[in-house]
Amino acid sequence: MVDLLQVSVLPPFLTERLAQEYTIHDFIDPAEPDKLLDAVGPQIRGILAGGMKGPNANLINQLENLAIIASFSVGFDATDVVAAQKRGVIVTHTPEVLTGDVADLAMTLILMTSRRIGEAERYLRAGKWLQGRMDLATTVRGRRLGILGLGRIGRAVARRAEVFGINIAYHDIKPMGDLPYRSYPTLLDLAEASDMLLVACEGGEATRGLVDASVLEALGPDGLLINTARGPIVDQPALVAALQNGRIAGAGLDVFDGEPEVPAALIEMENVVLTPHIASSTNETRRAMGDLVYDNLRAHFDGKPVLTPVPPQGNVQS
Numbered sequence: 313m314v315d316l317l318q319v320s321v322l323p324p325f326l327t328e329r330l331a332q333e334y335t336i337h338d339f340i341d342p343a344e345p346d347k348l349l350d351a352v353g354p355q356i357r358g359i360l361a362g363g364m365k366g367p368n369a370n371l372i373n374q375l376e377n378l379a380i381i382a383s384f385s386v387g388f389d390a391t392d393v394v395a396a397q398k399r400g401v402i403v404t405h406t407p408e409v410l411t412g413d414v415a416d417l418a419m420t421l422i423l424m425t426s427r428r429i430g431e432a433e434r435y436l437r438a439g440k441w442l443q444g445r446m447d448l449a450t451t452v453r454g455r456r457l458g459i460l461g462l463g464r465i466g467r468a469v470a471r472r473a474e475v476f477g478i479n480i481a482y483h484d485i486k487p488m489g490d491l492p493y494r495s496y497p498t499l500l501d502l503a504e505a506s507d508m509l510l511v512a513c514e515g516g517e518a519t520r521g522l523v524d525a526s527v528l529e530a531l532g533p534d535g536l537l538i539n540t541a542r543g544p545i546v547d548q549p550a551l552v553a554a555l556q557n558g559r560i561a562g563a564g565l566d567v568f569d570g571e572p573e574v575p576a577a578l579i580e581m582e583n584v585v586l587t588p589h590i591a592s593s594t595n596e597t598r599r600a601m602g603d604l605v606y607d608n609l610r611a612h613f614d615g616k617p618v619l620t621p622v623p624p625q626g627n628v629q630s
């Protein structure tokens with residue numbers, strides 16, 4: 313049987329299915345990593361990774377027979393893809409199958425923050441309705457949504473938002489001439505022209521801290537920030553400060569820098585909606601993601617092309 317190294321927690325339905333055809337070595341939190349690698353390293357031909365935990369260059373380069381890294385995620389910022397591709401190691405991810413659910417959650421956060429749904433729920437549960445009506449919220453109709461990153465997920469949110477009468481604009485490293493939305497040349501310009509800013513771009517070094525204090529300032533005192541992509545894309549201390557000082561109105565966040573730790577300051581705020589990185593967490597989508605991980609590995613070890621490879625990153629010469 314082919315040997316795989318598992319570096320991230322994965323759903324049991326996937327590991328149980330894989331265990332029928334592969335020998336899986338648990339490397340999630342190894343007590344003695346060097347000892348384990350000395351024992352099984354040369355046999356390892358594949359790595360099982362996740363969106364928040366993947367192999368670094370050091371691990372990739374230690375495994376001389378490594379041929380494939382299959383990540384149970386669309387985002388691949390946790391894996392050193394450049395190091396893998398330099399060595400000719402294939403990296404696969406799980407695009408498309410989770411787009412709908414992630415876009416649904418982004419839309420939910422847009423609605424929840426604008427209509428103050430979290431606050432409304434807490435208001436009712438605390439018995440405050442008996443003393444009077446809650447303050448008014450803001451309609452989403454006619455509001456301007458700026459999307460940072462108009463990839464698969466950004467586009468899917470745009471389609472949903474249009475149905476709600478929201479006006480769409482975006483900023484992306486490449487303008488999408490094929491779409492009817494206005495493109496802004498800089499993120500700052502987009503933020504200035506938006507009531508709500510959705511972060512939907514890739515994570516990783518290139519986008520770290522992109523949404524900084526100046527972008528939040530440009531979004532303005534009535535603005536809302538929504539993030540379903542990766543926590544570190546937003547300068548989190550700057551976000552907390554902007555919320556505390558009223559420089560933006562609120563935020564809907566599914567991802568955090570340093571998750572699962574979430575700053576206490578955010579937890580205490582009424583005007584933020586916080587979810588524990590659940591955008592793709594439905595039974596249906598997680599199963600589809602798992603099937604894609606399985607199918608990519610199967611294709612590779614059957615000598616066929618993988619289904620969903622991560623495109624070449626950086627200056628890869630292999």
Ligand code: 8YV
Nearest residue numbers: 362363364384385386387592
């Ligand atoms: C998962 C994700 O929560 O696909 C991604 O990039 O962040 C999420 O779908 C996570 O990757 C599970 O490992």
